[in-house]
Amino acid sequence: QVQLVESGGGLVQPGGSLRLSCAASGFPFSYYAMSWYRQAPGKERGLVATITGTRANTNYADSVKGRFTISRDNAKNTVYLQMNSLKPEDTAVYYCNVRRISIDYWGQGTQVTVSS
Numbered sequence: 001q002v003q004l005v006e007s008g009g010g011l012v013q014p015g016g017s018l019r020l021s022c023a024a025s026g027f028p029f030s031y032y033a034m035s036w037y038r039q040a041p042g043k044e045r046g047l048v049a050t051i052t053g054t055r056a057n058t059n060y061a062d063s064v065k066g067r068f069t070i071s072r073d074n075a076k077n078t079v080y081l082q083m084n085s086l087k088p089e090d091t092a093v094y095y096c097n098v099r100r101i102s103i104d105y106w107g108q109g110t111q112v113t114v115s116s
Contacts, residue, residue, distance in 0.1 A: 002026040002105040004096045009110030012086055016114070020081040022096030022107060030054060030074040032100060036081045038092035038112075045095065049081060064090075086114045 008020040020036070033052045039045040049070035050059045058070050069082040079096060093109040 002098065002100060004098065004105060004107035006094065006096050006107040006110040009094060009112045011113045011115065013116050014087060014114055016086050017084045018086065018112060020083070020094055020110060022079045024077045024079065024098065027098065027100055029077040032098050034072060034079040035097040036070060037095045037097055040092040051079065088114045090114050
């Protein structure tokens with residue numbers, strides 16, 4: 001079955017960096033677009049970034065453009081989110097996502113807290 005396992009979250013000061021990882025299994029990873037979403041307390045879950053399968057085209061939410069970079073390693077079945085110049089408003093639980101046969105699959109999430 002589809003499994004997504006995120007890691008790499010933590011506490012970081014404003015202006016700092018973190019790299020999130022999502023290890024995927026249970027489906028042909030290289031063929032599927034992968035996304036990162038985030039959900040802050042009291043807010044809806046929102047799309048952060050997407051990377052397509054073989055071509056690895058990327059899209060970003062306006063709020064993270066120029067600061068975050070999504071990438072993938074198809075040999076390792078892993079998608080990454082490099083987050084630079086972090087701001088307190090980036091504080092949220094970050095989730096890895098894949099949509100397969102019209103079904104959304106999610107990881108358990110990893111907490112990112114940006115605070116001094």
